[in-house]
Amino acid sequence: MSSRTIRALALAATALIATTALTACGGDDDKSTASTSGGAAEASAIRLGYFPNITHAPALIGVDKGFFQDALGSTKLEAKTFNAGPAALEALLSGAIDATYIGPNPAINGWSQSKGTALKIIAGSTSAGAGLVVKPGINTAADLKGKKIATPQLGNTQDVALRAWLKQNGLNADAQGGGDVSILPQDNATALQAFAQGAIDGAWVPEPYFSRLQIESGGKVLVNEKDLWPGGQFVTTHLVVSQEFLKKYPGTVKKLLQGHLKALDYIKTDNAGAQAAANDQIKALSGKPLKDNILAASFKNLSFTADPIASSLFTSAQHAQDVGLLKPVDLKGIYDLGPLNELLKAAGQPEVSDAAA
Template sequence: MRKFLGLLVISTFLVLAACGGSGDASGNKERETVTIGYFPNLNHAPAMVAKQKEMYQDHLGENVTVEYQTFPDGSTFMKALAAGEIQGGLVGPGPAINSFISGVDVQIIGASSTGGTVIVSRDGSGIKSWEDVEGKTFISPRVGCTHDVQFETYMKEKGITSERIGGSMKHVTGEPARYQSLFEKGDVDVATAPEPWASVMEAKVDANVVIPTSDVSFGETLPAAVMVTSDVMIENNSEQVQKLVDAHKKAVQYINDNPNEAIDITIEGIADITDQQLKKSVMENAWERTNFTYEVDADVIQEFGNSSHDLQFLKEKPDFEGFVNKSFIQ
């Protein structure tokens, strides 16, 4: 089925290319547009740095117009990728896995960061450790998203599960940028928070760290965000994909070489999207919990997928053959 869908999309792409042509009557090459997607989270900082420093534009060249689109969650990102609205970008491994298994033509071509997932509780909830979470309400960006799987894997190993699979924890979803207001209203007790939102809530609403990044399942090994593109892009525009990856690698290196300036760029990038101006001290705290790298470990992706199956987010144990493509980051 995946192969059939891939061929159908590729055939459509080729037909459209033939109808549209690659230049005008005088032979001048038309400008292409490449749209890159990402989220307003710290683990997507490489996209914000590459945007601000025009790294994608520099690598793709003057005949390409680079545009950007931001998303509140991985599901909407993956729908945009499948529809050809974006050509690639950064997304959590959870949504990428779910889409791959569902037949969407997507490949992981690199990582963005590891770490950065923190489980925090609302001040006044009485929750100080994982033992206190039973029967409480927790929030994640989406059901079965990366942060949800990390949290539920950890809790299941402790003998506590969500109502979805017969347990006691209640589960709601929402954008991480809204977690603070939900804590203030008392609507949720626990948040699976990607940075910098965990640090924001620690600073502004006295949220308690229940499970730190170092302890949550896959916390320091799983890519918090991965760089993905479609099979169509790889098969028809492999040189362009390589340029995207090269720009991404340059952004990651810049972050590691210039953390202070990278923090400023990320604060500005998040403010542009969420209208929230984060304090530098908050971002510095979040930065300590995050490791920026473009290297991706296929074995960890498989372990994470197996855990998603164990939690019944996936009906079958996943087969990730052809999913992780490391040829562009070598």
């Protein structure tokens, strides 16, 4: 073999190594290196989204108690917070985060917009804990005509729930704030203040705002959303991951799920400690913890489970279609519960299903 041929082969090998290294980087500075564990690739960092709401208690607890970081080991957890699902979804679709706790309707929208390529639901998190709180003089759906009602964001889970409920009760509301009932999407803290000042007549919100509107501002419950679902169970929050990240770093995703399950277990085994941890994280994020009575009321109105309650997701999709916020979409394949069920089986716990009914 000539020296020229040897040099050519060496250059080709160098180019191949460089190309492989660039591929491993994925173009993201915070995941510029990757390791392997048991043959499964792991990222150097994972960017996780969640909300400073009690409906995201497993995330709050997982961050505060270090359950995620402990499970992730050398992979750095980078936590990012959002007010509502559409904003978190936008961050996931743009590549600004890798995984997020999110409600069903934004997840459905992300699946629809990306034609089934952007995300996978990998675990359940929270059931119930949302509804419509109104001024004391409002007693029926008909009393809402001409009234102003807030939701966290247009197209988010509570926004769709309100619009669907209004339609079922013969009332209409358009996306511009017009119709029989004026729906005003705004962040939860703003809605709380607006209700206290009398600028709005009610709000369909998640915990802890559902309880705060009642206890702090004298609101009354017109609809507790769990009363609208079989057995009072419906998905409020689940955990999703970008498909790209899942394909590249399945080992990291499995470790994230381990941290998630640890948080869920902590809620069951030490509820008082779980409430304190969630409140500590809310204080760290907002500068102010929840009052003890608000915290207790919020937890009482929620259940926390790894079961994604898939049947309610398909119903939520139909609700979004019914109110004109979603075109018909095939949700087959939106779940990837394989890694979760492996962990549940290993722990001797029942596996969960992605069945529509």
